Amino acid sequence: MSQEIPVIDIAPLRHGSAEARAETAAALGKACRETEFFYITGHGVSPDTMTRLFDASRLFFSQPPEVKEQVARSRLGKNRGYVGLGVERLDTTSLPDNKEAFNISPNETDGVDGWPPLPGWRELMEEYFSTCLNLGAALHRGFARNLGVAEDFFADKFRKPLATLRLLHYPAAPAAQAGAPGAGAHTDYGNVTILAVNGVSGLQVRPRGGEWTDAPLIPGTFICNIGDCLMRWSNDIYVSTPHRVIRPAAERYSIAFFLDPDADAVVDPILSRPGDVAHYPPVTGHDYLQERLTATYGHQS
Ligand SMILES: O=C(O)CCC(=O)C(=O)O
Numbered sequence: 001m002s003q004e005i006p007v008i009d010i011a012p013l014r015h016g017s018a019e020a021r022a023e024t025a026a027a028l029g030k031a032c033r034e035t036e037f038f039y040i041t042g043h044g045v046s047p048d049t050m051t052r053l054f055d056a057s058r059l060f061f062s063q064p065p066e067v068k069e070q071v072a073r074s075r076l077g078k079n080r081g082y083v084g085l086g087v088e089r090l091d092t093t094s095l096p097d098n099k100e101a102f103n104i105s106p107n108e109t110d111g112v113d114g115w116p117p118l119p120g121w122r123e124l125m126e127e128y129f130s131t132c133l134n135l136g137a138a139l140h141r142g143f144a145r146n147l148g149v150a151e152d153f154f155a156d157k158f159r160k161p162l163a164t165l166r167l168l169h170y171p172a173a174p175a176a177q178a179g180a181p182g183a184g185a186h187t188d189y190g191n192v193t194i195l196a197v198n199g200v201s202g203l204q205v206r207p208r209g210g211e212w213t214d215a216p217l218i219p220g221t222f223i224c225n226i227g228d229c230l231m232r233w234s235n236d237i238y239v240s241t242p243h244r245v246i247r248p249a250a251e252r253y254s255i256a257f258f259l260d261p262d263a264d265a266v267v268d269p270i271l272s273r274p275g276d277v278a279h280y281p282p283v284t285g286h287d288y289l290q291e292r293l294t295a296t297y298g299h300q301s
């Protein structure tokens with residue numbers, strides 16, 4: 001990409017003065033308009049927490065198939081549960097993805113218990129889910145300021161958001177070997193994604209009109225990107241960027257948090273400049289996400 005992916009300290013958006021928040025919002029807005037991906041520091045999540053999360057993720061994926069199948073997405077319904085190797089195909093023009101995943105969507109429970117039988121596992125994931133919700137809210141205060149609306153514009157649209165915490169496991173596969181990608185090229189559906197990667201790189205991003213470029217790992221940061229829903233909400237001022245995971249030479253784990261708005265929130269393009277015309281009609285968070293999930297899983301549901 002023509003510009004390096006910036007690193008932004010978001011601590012001011014969590015608890016800074018109005019002045020510091022404005023400065024951070026400007027840096028964030030610049031990243032959303034230009035590089036489309038950014039790393040965050042100042043997120044307040046300790047390395048120890050991340051180690052515990054990745055240990056828990058490894059423990060889950062190392063369970064026998066019958067344990068994972070007990071909590072399969074196809075059994076639980078909605079966007080929750082275990083998705084096996086080769087089930088998803090993020091790039092419909094390519095082979096299915098060489099990855100397995102576990103989706104946690106606490107706001108879509110239906111009262112059905114969809115947790116693996118691992119002591120303390122659920123509590124750890126729920127705590128991290130709530131941490132990510134807070135980080136997402138802080139980022140949205142920055143987006144709102146930068147898009148010229150009140151800082152709390154998004155607050156009542158993210159009361160019970162359709163957010164998903166997703167554990168991912170990519171088995172090792174020699175990069176030279178022809179075949180399935182780790183994760184095929186795609187853009188994310190929601191507003192923003194907060195991604196943690198455990199030591200093995202492989203993520204590549206392609207800014208519109210540019211080349212595929214490695215997104216290096218920077219210890220202690222999360223990598224964030226804008227999803228299609230915020231692109232739509234910002235009336236294309238912010239851009240969602242295609243990305244993919246190449247076949248990792250070593251076993252790879254990542255944890256992605258996808259933040260979508262409330263089911264009944266109305267995503268109506270923000271017109272921040274005089275004379276702007278909406279590029280999209282309003283849509284509810286539910287209808288929008290459903291449309292995108294059907295496109296990914298349509299052949300199976
Ligand atoms: O595992 C990663 O690094 C990225 C995964 C991803 O882009 C996704 O699941 O949407």
Ligand SMILES: [Fe+2]
Nearest residue numbers: 186187188243
């Ligand atoms: Fe993605």
